[in-house]
Amino acid sequence: MKKFKVAILGGGNIGTALARGLVLSEVFKKEEIIITEKQELRTTILKDLGFRVSNDNSEAVSCSEIVIITVKPQQFFALADEIKADLTKGQTLVSSISGISLKTIEATLGPIPLLRIMPNIALEICESMTCMTFKNTSTKQEEKLISIFGRMGLTLVVPEDLLDASTVICACGVAFALRFMRAMSQGGIEIGFDSEMSQLITAQTVKAAARLILEKSNHPEREIDRVTTPQGITISGLNEMEHQGLSSAVIRGITTSYTKLENLNSKKQK
Numbered sequence: 001m002k003k004f005k006v007a008i009l010g011g012g013n014i015g016t017a018l019a020r021g022l023v024l025s026e027v028f029k030k031e032e033i034i035i036t037e038k039q040e041l042r043t044t045i046l047k048d049l050g051f052r053v054s055n056d057n058s059e060a061v062s063c064s065e066i067v068i069i070t071v072k073p074q075q076f077f078a079l080a081d082e083i084k085a086d087l088t089k090g091q092t093l094v095s096s097i098s099g100i101s102l103k104t105i106e107a108t109l110g111p112i113p114l115l116r117i118m119p120n121i122a123l124e125i126c127e128s129m130t131c132m133t134f135k136n137t138s139t140k141q142e143e144k145l146i147s148i149f150g151r152m153g154l155t156l157v158v159p160e161d162l163l164d165a166s167t168v169i170c171a172c173g174v175a176f177a178l179r180f181m182r183a184m185s186q187g188g189i190e191i192g193f194d195s196e197m198s199q200l201i202t203a204q205t206v207k208a209a210a211r212l213i214l215e216k217s218n219h220p221e222r223e224i225d226r227v228t229t230p231q232g233i234t235i236s237g238l239n240e241m242e243h244q245g246l247s248s249a250v251i252r253g254i255t256t257s258y259t260k261l262e263n264l265n266s267k268k269q270k
Contacts, residue, residue: 004034007064009057009079011037011046014096015070017124018152019051025126025151036060061086068094073264076100080108087112092141098167099265102135102160113137115145118166119153120174128153129173131166164265168257176253181206 005028008015019035022028034052037043046053054060061067061083071079076097087093092113095105102114115137119130130149134142134157142157149155158166181202188198212223228235 002065003063004052004060005032005064006034006066006068007060008033008035008068008070009060009083010070010072010075011035011039011042011053012070012072013121014119014123015068016042016046016049017121018068018070018096018119019046020049021123021126021128021152022148024124027148027151034060034064057082058086061091064091066092066094068096070096073097073099077108084109089113092137092145094145098171098261099164102133106135111136113141116160116163117149118163118170119149120171122174123152126152129170130155131158131163131170132156133158133160133163164261165258167261168254172254172257176250177206 006022008019011019015035015037019033022033023030030050031052034054035046036054036057037046038055043053043055057079067083067087069076069079087109089110089112092115093105093109094115094117096117096119098118102116105114105116106112114135115132117130117132119128122128123130128149130153132145132149132155134145137145146155146157184206185195185198185202188201189195193201209223212218213220216223224238228238
């Protein structure tokens, strides 16, 4: 039996959020997780959080059942050289690396059970949206992995060719939503609230809007129709936002991020 249930290779923002989410969701205990990290400051932070930390990727892989790679794309091949001799077909490899395909991972590390995921930073509070795609996995393995990530938010199995789009919506999307919330909060200050009150009201209101969509599965416009009345203040505000380019700015921001990601992926393949 392996010493650890999970090895997380890379103790950056996503790796740390994942580790915290695995514990908060009660999927694993801290002593069942090992995280590899070579930066001293991050190592200290992770140890202060109570996690086992190592700078030896090879050792961490050899003593873990599930291996999750959360490093930057440019670090993948060097990391693969470190761990490929330690991986076995009895392990499952999970990658959150953007732009590194399952085909590339398999060609580099062998035909082991593989899962590519695109989560977001909300893993740490078990509210992530995680898109995923599998290769070389059994139905039982897939169900287990979906269950693990499902305890940390919502999951959606998608074709691999949609994972780049998932990166923009799932990962970048958190920042996009937060920027809207900041603007809404600043507007609240403009009309009389102090910053703490405005931020609280904004956060709860955005949470309410999200839950309406998630729990009722209605199109956003249907819910908007319920709060807009003829010649009312809501429709006046919405129309002014549209006149200033709200929807087009958001769409262009998403497509710009996607185009840049596609360009970066093209350069990796050359």
